[in-house]
Amino acid sequence: MKKRAYVFILSTVALLTACDKPERGNTASFTLPEGNAAHGAELFVKYQCLSCHTLEGYERPAELDESGVSIALGGKVQRLKNYQDLVMSIINPSHRIAHGYDPEIVVRSGESIMPSYNDVMTVTDLIDLVTFLEGQYELQPFEYTEYGLYY
Template sequence: MKYTLFTLLITVLLTLFSCTKGVDSPKGFSLPKGSVAAGEKVFLKFQCLACHRVKNVEDASIEKNESISIFLGGNKTEIVTYAELVTSVINPSHKFSNPALTQAKTADGQSKMKVFNDEMTVTELIDLVTFLQPNYTLVPYRHTKYQYYPQ
């Protein structure tokens, strides 16, 4: 029994520590601080409002894509990290925040979002993510309260 527990402990520790090392590790990755105001300008410049909505941001000159309307921000029970937002912009097909958003996917499961990697500067990316980040609010998960029934 001791041997099994010891082996399990070693396996778990190796798994945990091996995930933070290696050439693909995000350890040490950091971008400079961005500007919220400049980020809103980037959001409008690249006409993100065609498919996305952000609270209190409107521009009537941007033609809306009637088939896609994805709200960015709001209350979340998990933290939406800076890294997740950066990844969502530079690799939109990496992960869908809501798998039910079938209108935002192609038939092969890729994102319909245009990839702006060759058009957007790094500074614009930083500012855009700095603009988007404060729109997300972490709300505590509310546990269901069950009535205790003594036996």
């Protein structure tokens, strides 16, 4: 009986130590599925992103130009280097405040003045907005995560 218990315990330990745990926090290869950039452009306007941001090809409506903030989006920028930075800047705008902006203008009580849309936007909206904005930046090359069909 003791021999079986030892064999069972050793087998279990061997199996558990053989299994690799996934690395936590490593999102370097994670991407959202590709979305609809045209719908993302509509969302960019709907969520009034132009009240604080500028983007080539988009004119800031006069009624939205009261914030005193003008953060340029798109092109080749130092503060947004890869796809993950782009996604994070939408999901958690206070994660990292871009250098070069006056903290007294873009930060209130330690948080970015950019509102959180996490309780407003659907996942599909987020995917589409990211797809739209991704096309506006010169990001480091990356490969999309391949998602299979799930039933």
